[in-house]
Amino acid sequence: MNRPILRHWQAADCEALARHLNNRHIWDNCRDALPHPYTRRDAERFIRSAATGAQPIHYCIDVDGEAVGGITFTPGSDVERFSAEAGYWLAEPLWGRGIMTQALQAAVADCFRRSGIVRLQAVVYAGNRASMRVLEKTGFRRCGIRHKACFKNGRFVDCHCYELLREECAPGDAPAIG
Template sequence: MEIRSKQENFRLREWKLTDIDSLAKHINNVKIWNNVRDGLPYPYTMLDADKYIRMVQAQPYVQNFAIEVAGEAVGGVGIVPLTDVERLSAEVGYWLGEDYWGRGIMGEAVALLVDYVFRETGIIRLFASVYEYNPASMKVLEKVGFTRQAILRDAAIKNGRVIDMYYYDLVKREV
């Protein structure tokens, strides 16, 4: 599966085992790690990349896309669907290699993901949590149409510091 950007400067596509090198290269960055959950290893190794790609390839449908620029996977965008009574909701996550920041790629990538999820799956609600010190990520979500629903005070600990998390969501009927 492939989704081309309107500006034609990137595309979303499924992860491939040939992306191991570029995934490990671009995500192994403390500036990225500071803005994601601690479940993402840092330093990030080739073995971590191999495990991740094999995991997403085994999912029942495409939930995670590589962001490809000029033939190289330089970022990722995807969802984590919830289960049980929350099975119509999914958490959105995204990251982009530092060399590609400030180019408008992530805003369009998240918008393309939202369109795909609402069009191709039964999910009707997307949400994301952003650390208090990441206004660029908040701006990405707001640009796509997500609404800040809450500030979860002292909700996370990152790098030994207790921080607030900003909680955003987007419901299909609002799109």
């Protein structure tokens, strides 16, 4: 298996996107705005939206020529207009292989290089230690826990909050986004 590369989403990714993202284990760790079940129509709608080049900033994670995950940076507004929230997912068969850490490191460096964003933040539901570890390996630091801040799957969950400032980010070798 090759290293992950970041690229723009393409219409040809619809089938892979719908297949990989239609997964309850992924949905359990995402905001409810992500449809479940996730259909080809949802994938087509998302790819059309991502192709506009407007905010948020979207990256497709490609491994061996297949779209297997995504990273999105959603900019804040008003007084938080120089901050963005990071969200990401990876196809379940690829979990635990370091792919998301590599991809997120590259996406963070590229986002800071290409945008006016000065602060990235991420929220992880309690119990998702793997995602917390990805953020920590990428350079994010935990800045707090918001107790019972989210309501997911019929119950309140604590949210672990992470942040990374532009000046704390090692520039790395962010790939060109194709």
